[in-house]
Amino acid sequence: MSVRPSIASIREMTEADLPTVLKIDRLSFPIPWSENTYRFELRDNNAARLNVAEVLENGSMRIIGYVGFWFIVDEAHISTIAVHPLFRGQGFGEQLLQNALIEALMRGAQVATLEVRVTNEAAVNLYKKFGFEVIGERQRYYRDNNEDALIMILNDMNGKISGIRGGGV
Numbered sequence: 001m002s003v004r005p006s007i008a009s010i011r012e013m014t015e016a017d018l019p020t021v022l023k024i025d026r027l028s029f030p031i032p033w034s035e036n037t038y039r040f041e042l043r044d045n046n047a048a049r050l051n052v053a054e055v056l057e058n059g060s061m062r063i064i065g066y067v068g069f070w071f072i073v074d075e076a077h078i079s080t081i082a083v084h085p086l087f088r089g090q091g092f093g094e095q096l097l098q099n100a101l102i103e104a105l106m107r108g109a110q111v112a113t114l115e116v117r118v119t120n121e122a123a124v125n126l127y128k129k130f131g132f133e134v135i136g137e138r139q140r141y142y143r144d145n146n147e148d149a150l151i152m153i154l155n156d157m158n159g160k161i162s163g164i165r166g167g168g169v
Contacts, residue, residue, distance in 0.1 A: 076104030
């Protein structure tokens with residue numbers, strides 16, 4: 001039986017984390033967020049929450065992923081999530097998403113929403129595993145290639161918290 005690796009810590013992102021976060025962002029997305037966008041989210045957007053995931057590697061902590069969400073009234077909107085390519089497929093994305101959803105629920109979120117590329121099967125499957133459902137599409141949402149985005153929602157987060165907290169996820 002294989003042991004699933006786990007994140008050593010998930011903590012609030014700081015500006016000192018930006019060089020690593022920006023590198024992961026560039027490796028993950030055709031149009032990455034700018035450094036100014038991250039700085040705005042960290043300094044000025046009171047609705048934003050950004051966290052980084054770290055693993056212990058050779059005696060020191062290494063950032064391997066991040067997640068961001070906006071908390072507005074009773075909704076959490078997942079704004080970004082990525083894991084460094086070398087660490088994908090090991091459950092780290094699940095752990096990041098789980099942590100963000102639990103944090104949002106603790107802040108009073110009842111629903112969570114997000115957009116995802118229609119061709120990003122791995123991400124769509126991850127979100128469905130957590131109970132997200134497709135409720136629509138945004139035509140030509142992504143500027144790099146005019147790809148459509150699926151709009152997904154997780155309703156009744158409070159009712160699904162047992163699944164989010166570890167019901168096999």
